[in-house]
Amino acid sequence: MNSDISNVSDIRLLVEAFYEKIKTDPVIGFFFSEVMDVNWDEHLIRMCDFWENVLFYTGKYEGDPIHTHRQINKIHQTGPAHFDRWILLFNETADSLFAGPNIEKMKSHSRAIAAVMQEKL
Numbered sequence: 001m002n003s004d005i006s007n008v009s010d011i012r013l014l015v016e017a018f019y020e021k022i023k024t025d026p027v028i029g030f031f032f033s034e035v036m037d038v039n040w041d042e043h044l045i046r047m048c049d050f051w052e053n054v055l056f057y058t059g060k061y062e063g064d065p066i067h068t069h070r071q072i073n074k075i076h077q078t079g080p081a082h083f084d085r086w087i088l089l090f091n092e093t094a095d096s097l098f099a100g101p102n103i104e105k106m107k108s109h110s111r112a113i114a115a116v117m118q119e120k121l
Contacts (some may be wrong), residue, residue, distance in 0.1 A: 013097060014103075014106075039118045055102050
């Protein structure tokens with residue numbers, strides 16, 4: 001059985017594996033390759049900071065994801081199918097690597113984020 005996420009190295013492993021799936025995904029990959037010009041080094045650091053703050057309350061994450069996703073939505077409309085796919089890929093990646101309360105917290109938080117994003121967009 002997999003162990004739970006316990007440190008930033010674990011978070012990085014999850015984030016990197018997740019975005020490797022995203023890059024080639026036929027449903028949402030184009031957001032990262034065609035809609036937006038993603039600086040992957042910066043994006044991965046930002047996402048690791050975000051999740052580290054969610055789990056360990058580090059205060060490292062600074063950003064406005066609603067604003068960012070509104071900009072994306074102006075270029076190409078996002079819909080429930082996109083968010084559902086994001087959650088599916090996140091959960092698949094999470095479950096393939098980890099098990100325990102922290103990964104469950106991340107999965108729950110990701111569903112809440114998707115719901116808020118859809119409401120605000």
